Amino acid sequence: MHIMEGYLPVTHAVGWGIASGTILTYCVWSVGRSLRSRPQDKFLLAASSAYMFTLSALKLPSLTGSCSHPTGVGLGAVLFGWRPMVVSGFIVLLFQALLLAHGGLTTLGANLFAMGIAGAWVARGVYSLARTARLPFRVATFLAAALGDLATYVVTAAQLAWAFPDPAGGFVASFTKFLGVFAITQVPLAVAEGLLTVLVMNALMAY
Amino acid sequence: MNAREIYDPDNRWRLRHPAEKAVFAGGMLLLSVAAPSGVVLGVVLATVTATTLLLAAVSWRKFAGGMAAPFGFLLVGAIPVLVASGVNPDTQEAEWRLDVAAAGHLVLRGLTATACLVSFATTTSLPEFLGLLRAIRCPEVLTEWMLLTYRFSQSLLLTVASAHLAQQLRLGLGSPRARVRAAGLLGANLLPRSFEKAKRLERGLECRGYDGQLRTLSPRRRVSWPVLGLVVAVQILLAAWAVAAGRGNL
Amino acid sequence: MSEPILEARNVEYAYPGGIVGLAGVTLAVDAGEKLALLGANGCGKTTLLLSLCGVLKPRSGEVRLSGRLVEYTRAGLRNLRQRVGTLLQDADDQLFAGSIYEDVSFGPLNLGCTEAETRQRVEQALAAMELTDLGDRPPYRLSGGQKKRTALAGVAAMKPAVILLDEPTANLDPHASTDLLALLDQMHGQGTTIVFSTHDVDLAYAWADRIAVLDGGRVSACGSPEEIFGDGQAVRGSGLRTPWVLDVVNALQPSALWPSELRPPRTPAALVKQLAAMRIENVR
């Protein structure tokens, strides 16, 4: 779920841009350093980014029948860790904007924060927690992907609520409204993404 | 290149330097996000649309296709702004009302900004954009990653299209249940396939002397300074107008 | 005359952007025949096949299945695809499941077969295609010929009356392509109607009962292999050469070594055999 181009006021666009930009810069530096010792990962990382982008460009059936797309961040965070997923998320969001006019450039910072950063952190965190709690691998993967997806949606709603507080109810009222409007598509999608991620993991094990 | 990509390979600006297209679309995008007045937004929207369709000769089908999907999201996203709760100054009680002005402005701004994005996306291919990034010394890790991502996503999208067709031919899209099953099968097996392609490409490039770096030279293109100057001049005029109009609002 | 099993009447199709794919094709496929759609790249072969299986909806004209007009509704298309199976050219991209077994089971499950019935059909199809031992393999670990056979097994498991094949032997080595043709001949022997597209005149000449030459989105000639290549006319117009076998026979014919009443053979192997059998020494 993305914030569309032009939706955020200038101050918000710049603010999120700086926040995400800083974290992205760190991640690019850090991943670049580890790629120097493992150059073959470059192709695999790009292949998984391409997978994420391809999934997002597909019209997958969802329960509400709307056009929707999983993020793949949860899967990547489990496979590669959160740092590469921040870079990957950035590339996928940029591609969506430049190839499909989906999302946007002025909202790229905010969207990256919600999808690449918050999504990857939550997915990776949930996965680690679930593994420490000795949950089975499949359950852990499902939770990581589904909750990572939900985190993206909650953060996006919060970003929008912050930008457009309700005249009376303020942030909280607005946050509730945005959560409500997008819940119809996003909650089933999070579950679908969790399930798909488990399927992908099964296929990868065979590979 | 795939059906969903909105780049128009036959646009008249395809041989223009990407910097010109970036300054045009980027400047207009900044204007549309920053401009407080609806009139200025309207002018920007009209200018960008007309320029893209008439001067760049982008097919209106591609342009409209690019605008269509975000438009739906724009409308849905405006609902919470439209439905505002306010405090009635007479009764001091909270009540619901429709804030048409705020929502309308938001939709117009979104639409204008999206038109700028669509203008850039339909006239500039991703490889051109990557050339631009390399020219401004974007870290190599990032540009190479993007290049390979683009490369792999092109072939994956082709794969998806054929697989989808094959599924259709084998009655895979008949019922909702069959659809979910078909999509699940395809989605799950696409990543291993993508990894396989990655390994093969790496080996193929090794044969061509790949040693860890993907160096390439872009075809030569010159920036046209008069065009660039004209674009910037128009944008400065629009900005000045926006500032003047904005002061009126304050 | 019996009803054609599949029929295109005046089918026109244009791709988005206005590129003409088919400019009015009329073609009847008779039950049980092996029909070749022969033409150079871009002549409309694939477009015609995709129109015959309902993937592309003609701009005008009609497609008929056993005489009944095909309807482009969910039920109509389901009925069409149940009877008409299609093998696309690129086998790699047609296989989407994690294992061969899973892939082949896709069609029967969509037909609504029970699990037992599905398993039986899958195993039968795998056995027919000599793939039983490979059932567990992921499709990307197969050779080109095995992939093609897997895709064919996926179609065969749906037990269609007609199979449409787009360039069945492209990308296959001679051995794999001989294997594939033998398997198709077997299905043909059991009553399956076969329609295949190809740009390979030698293949069309050797393997088809009837050939329709496509040129610029139209059927420019249609008839038996002898009729098509006999006078050299139909072929010359469409940028196709004559089959080598015929070239050799034609080169031999002025010598009366090859009596003109002798029907020319269809394949190089048959030619060689016939030449040997003729014991040309006696003629001398």
Next chain:
Amino acid sequence: MSEPILEARNVEYAYPGGIVGLAGVTLAVDAGEKLALLGANGCGKTTLLLSLCGVLKPRSGEVRLSGRLVEYTRAGLRNLRQRVGTLLQDADDQLFAGSIYEDVSFGPLNLGCTEAETRQRVEQALAAMELTDLGDRPPYRLSGGQKKRTALAGVAAMKPAVILLDEPTANLDPHASTDLLALLDQMHGQGTTIVFSTHDVDLAYAWADRIAVLDGGRVSACGSPEEIFGDGQAVRGSGLRTPWVLDVVNALQPSALWPSELRPPRTPAALVKQLAAMRIENVR
């Protein structure tokens, strides 16, 4: 005798999992020749090509370039790839950039060419491959033949002394494959040594100066096309058939219509021409 330009001595290679790729191959490539590696799928052709260009490191045995042992260091491999270019079977596995121009520039830049030198080489290679007008196009939008030519341009821009080609004409339609062979002949005429793998006996027979038959990871026979197919021995062992041009000639020969001192032609076209020229009527 002059030094072979590229040489494998007792090269053995096993894939992870223990599958034997090469079981001791010894083969010398002479400068300026067109050598075919002929064999069925899985015989080790691709493995041998990948070993000759340094992508696979032999488990034992050695690869020599102009008599000097190839070292598997960065400098050694760079030196090898400067002299030996490789075209894989699937052009998609070698094309990666956003435009043809960018893609072709990759090789020269890897060799350390300056920008000016690179641009010159790219433009030259594009012109030679008749791709100049397509320079801005992304490689994904090309036909199979154009992709293959792009990949070949990428190799040609590196100006190698030897080009290794894995199944150069597979997946190409007859027209595109004739084009490609003509371009390769042109490079060959300018002194480039050509080594190609194929399972197509007709192609090997028609186009190679010398043929090495591979079977089970070994070279089972090596010699001129006439030597290889002459006695029918080398071929029969490895599951390959005789080229059918030869089959026809052999079938004609007992009749003395085809004098045994007359060298058999290499291609069907040459055969037809020769048959016509012989005016067999006179013989009768």
